[in-house]
Amino acid sequence: MTTLSPHADAGRARRLKASTTSTHDSLDSRIMGARIFAxxxxxxxxxxxQYRFLRDVDALYARADLAALLPDMPARRRLGLVTRDLADLGMAPPAEALPAADxxxxxxGALGWLYVAEGSTLGAxxxxxxxxxxxxxxxxGARHLAAHPEGVAQHWRDFAAxxxxVPLAPEQEGEVVSSARAAFVAVRGYVEQELA
Ligand code: HEM
Structure with missing residues (x-):
């Protein structure tokens, strides 16, 4: 007998949320526990x-194949904004590094990483x-956290829809989920290094 997960019939974005909720919530608590607004x-x-994560995904926003599938990709890039936020506070960006996302x-895989980057605008x-x-x-200082003019919820819904x-074969769905998890793992690693 095949057992369907409770979210098997929901959209891909909903399924991604269900697969990463506990990871997200622990990240959220870890970041707030680091008293980042003290x-x-x-x-x-x-x-x-944020800079290190947005650098990981930045090249994906410039890809024509992804821009053909997802809305407003060039305008969704936030690496430039977070770079300016750092400059506002008199900080240089972290040293060059190989992006964690190829x-x-x-x-x-790209969809999984982009789900995490775009979903993070809700928390932003x-x-x-x-x-x-x-x-x-x-x-x-908070340019990269500012809502899109059309409203953060609508901007997210456009992306999630x-x-x-995006048409994918059933075996590719697992790749989307594992990439979203990998993205959260990367962010968690940056948190442990930068907010120790
Ligand atoms: C203290 C930090 C954070 C807070 C307070 C926070 C809060 C939130 C809130 C309120 C939502 C919308 C409600 C919901 O759908 O559950 C949300 C969604 C989301 N956040 Fe965060 N978040 C934080 C950090 C992050 C980070 C660092 C990432 C990843 C880089 C992230 C990724 C996401 C994703 C992917 C969603 C979309 C969930 C969906 O599919 O609807 N969040 N967050």
Whole structure:
């Protein structure tokens, strides 16, 4: 007998959320527990985490094959914004490193990494408000956390609908999930290094 998971019939984005919720929640607690809004110095550590993750995925946003499947890809890039956030606080970007995500990876893997990067804009809306307590906003220090003009929820829904619609073979679905998990593992590693 084949047992379907409770989320087997939901869209791909919903299934990804279900497969990564506990990892996400533990990351969320770890970051908030690091008191990243206690001072601009603590917040700068978080910016370095974000920079390193957004650098990992940056080349994916420039790929024509992915841009043909997913909406507004060039405008969704946030590496430039987080670089400016660091500069606002007088910080240089972390040293050059090989991105954890291979720029040429196959589409299913790329979708997993991009799910995590785009989904993180939902959490960013929460963090943006908290950054206000440090005097930071969309013009200084919290540029990469600022919501898209059409609204963070709508911008996310546009992405999630397109993600759901990409045709994949059943065996490729597992690759999407394992890549999303790999993306969360990469972020967790940056947190342990930058917010120790
Ligand atoms: C303290 C830090 C964070 C907080 C407070 C936070 C909070 C949230 C909230 C409120 C949501 C929307 C509600 C929900 O759908 O559950 C969300 C969604 C999400 N966050 Fe975070 N988050 C944080 C960090 C991160 C990080 C660092 C990443 C990855 C780089 C991330 C990835 C995601 C993803 C992928 C979703 C979309 C879930 C979905 O499919 O709907 N979050 N987060």
């Amino acid at each position: 001072s601009r110095e603590r917040y700068a550590g978080f910016l370095r985490v 720029a040429g990876m196959a589409v299913p 809306a929460v963090l943006y408000k908290l950054a206000g307590k440090l005097g930071l906003d969309r013009d200084f 397109a993600l759901d619609a």
